[in-house]
Amino acid sequence: MKKISIYRPTSIDEAIQILSRHGKEAGVYAGGTDLLIRLKSRLQQAPSYLVDIKKIDNLRYIKEDAQGGVQIGAATKIAEIANSDLLKRKYPMLVEAVNMISSPELRNASTLGGDLLQEVWCQYLRGGYSCWRNGGYICYGAIGDNSYYHSAMGGRLCYAVYPGDAATALIPFDARVKLATPAGVKELSIEQLVPGDMMVDGRIQSHVVRYNEILTEVVIPPPKPGVRASFEKLRPRGVWDFAMASLAMSLQLRDQTIDDARVVFGGIAGKPLRETAVEDFLKGKTLSSDLSDHEVQRDQDRHG
Template identity: 40%
Template sequence: MSNNELAKFGYIQAQSASDAVSILTKYAGNAKIIGGGTDLLYMMKDNVDLHVPEYLVDITNLGLDYVKYTASDGLRIGATTTVGKVQSDPNVNQYYTALVQATSGHPPGIANAATVAGDVLQEVWCWYMRGNYDCWRNGGNVCYAAIGDNRYYQSIFGGNLCYAVNPGDIAPVLFALGADVTVQGPGGSKTMTMEQLMPGVTLVDGRVTELGLHYNELVTEIHIPAPASGTQSAYFKLADRGGIDFALASAAVVVTTNGSTISGAKVYLGGVANTPHRAPSAESALVNQTLPLSTSVIAQAATNAVSGSNPLTWGTGNGFKVQEAMAAVKKALANLT
């Protein structure tokens, strides 16, 4: 088949989450969940072999399109809720500034189709993987990016076979806000922390992936705890093409305060590792500091955030992303008041 010609596929509309699991199980790896299709159809059109399923399982009819907030429970977002709907939700705007900022960078056409779960679970944007090279992710046994063109969507914090970074804007914020997800699988429903859902490069069902989800499991809901009083959050991304591109580096920060003093902090970097990268020494630099932060505290936290980074030096190299990550941290911290 010529490139960019969409292969024929079967389309099945699941009637319930457990029905979707049964269908995925029946077709044993040859079926995939489709949410908005903005990532999956892209890969199918480009004939990225391992990502061209025979069947698409549509879950948009399962009543999972909702955003609910209560002060005791926090925020619950159904898996098929669009990025745009989350961005404009009044409670999200009132309580989760970083989530609004992370959902604001998508081009409007994408934001209105893409689901939040799909954003978290989208494939990496390493051009070798997307170009159907026989790399680890495509069933081969080499990482071309490690020695080739690794300027943009590759890690500065090492790799484990694969150096591609997790690309999405929403995941770093979910990590920083302590979110968890509900997953439906053959054994029923279970809760997974973000760390369990996105453990970093690993082997699942015989495939190299950074997701801890099996072929016959689906995410049905994302839950973010209610913020403690005095919590502030911010997200900032630096991208090659401004707001319509994937992060070269991004930063999600969440602080809890006692008066104007920071009593707890979470700092996660996006776009620089195969899963959102936690920066504990940046967090330590923020605790006991007073808001608004001084430039010297911000600079120290940014420097600490990239400690342990190890940019790629073979091929094109990506050392500039260390500076980008520091800049993203500075910009995010400057948002805190």
């Protein structure tokens, strides 16, 4: 493991100052379930200066806001989200999804911010190969065995899938995040946060968070009336694994008519993949058990 130094700031401002001072050599350290594995595997891209955010007050909470939405601090444990009565009542699909993340032990250690911003789990990167994400100029996933954790939908430079279940499940609720930056607070949608492999500060990552920015909060708007949502996840070994494919879906119903829809796939692309064409197709339709068969047949008839 490379030589590392750990800072334990007690405020966001102090943490940002330390991150800014060390530049790309520094990284936020939350639960460590991704970061420490990268360090142990001696990945060149892993930071040498860890900024532990666990001592910072006010990053670990789940609370209802005045509008009836919910705010979740970025350092809140995945297990706390999985066990939250407030979230079970307001967004049961989110709770269902986070209960499928990793194992009970890991959910006790890992945080929401870390799940959203985790590194990809491509075996070449994790094995220390010098690929695009690890300081090199080649993608081994594009030319070698890519049966696990690689994108079915192509990529730009990197072909690894974005692995986070929380992001996939948060998009149907139109959740947003807050980032603390040296220039003040920045707000983004989840889709803007994880747009897929991007060059940020000279390195490839799935998210847009810069080296001296800290994710502080996830904000979920109040549940919309008539919304029904579900999360499905296919895993290679059935338990404790990343999604081979997942689907987070919400339908806003007025009687049986679909007023609005969100359809988001996980585990198949370098980002949570929102299918707006399917959403548009569903809007205005009447919900019935033969909706899909009926519409597939109509589509086939239309195209001969």
